[in-house]
Amino acid sequence: MKKLDLLHEEMAACERCPRLRAYCAGVAREKVRRYRDQAYWGRPVPGFGDPAARLFILGLAPGAHGANRTGRMFTGDDSGNWLYGVLHQFGYANQPVATGRDDGLVLTGAYIANAGRCAPPGNKPTPAELDACQPFLEAELALLTGVRVVLMLGRIAFDRYLKVLKGRGVNLGRPTFVHGAEYRFDGAPVLLCSYHPSRQNTNTGVLTRAMWESVFARARALAEQG
Template identity: 50%
Template structure:
């Protein structure tokens, strides 16, 4: 699978039309038809969810994949679910989002110098993409990073899955990834040489499993985002 996108707008349109992974296509469309009872009156997006944020972002936030009743419903990353509630509140608190909530695509939210994306753009069953699905989807992330390269200075990776998926994409895009590859950890901070100096920061994912148990607190998340904001030159 290749893409001829030369702008992020073109890339986002191409992403939203992808049908490369039969299992993910079937699942996302099934969820969009059956729906959750609390959203029964809504029309689900039910397609791959593109990245969100300005084309000249200095900071990228990389998650895992859209949630079945979050991004798969609303059509925007981390929008309309509990994980997004935590993430956007933190982005707002550190000055990277225009408002603390994200409930639908047309709610007026804008991001300051920040783009949110994921290595997998379709909602996967049980939130677990297969390695083959991750690898097939990597062309979209690689193209996105290439288009952001002139301005991109830092990446916050939410969770080990995103970290592991991102490193080979960065290496293919020309950044020098150390050997052995740096391991994911909350608070990890690695500086990569390459087309531009790139700061790679690790943060526990904003999943309910982490936020409800206190493994990831709002203060912990905000600390990583503030550090990323600083090294990205968005202070």
């Protein structure tokens, strides 16, 4: 089996964070009314995408009734509709919708991961839980050797990625998270920042379609240059 597949298996079986494992299992057991007939995944959600990706996208954590239900990154909720819609628009996905692991979705040139692999209560993993999950992010990035651009969806993803670079001894300076910001560090992919496509951001106009498409247009251009 390939190293990335083995890593995905290891993630899905992880039990390092008791609070998160109990929460995910409880949500999977109790469900919500609209999905009451579905079998929830209820486990850590591994990364998803093309092992030869040039674009690496990092979010925060699975949604309780999205990826925690379907078992695939950003699949089955509003954030995923935004993400896969734009990935299709810019040629990274074969379809604009993601409903479940058997929906036929294939990514080409892109790979998606989350800083925390288990759905957290209130969408808020603790720093200790993110620390516990950090080795998975490090291992995934080490295996994705074709990555030229990393796109951080939100400040927590940004901070987690900087921690990876710091661990590698990269000289960071003082980068700050701003939507649309772009950073270059020696020996590392170009870093791009975007607000996360959470409903809290997309319903309030903090993140508009135009802002979202503009980030992906830039990511695509940089990935093709690299």
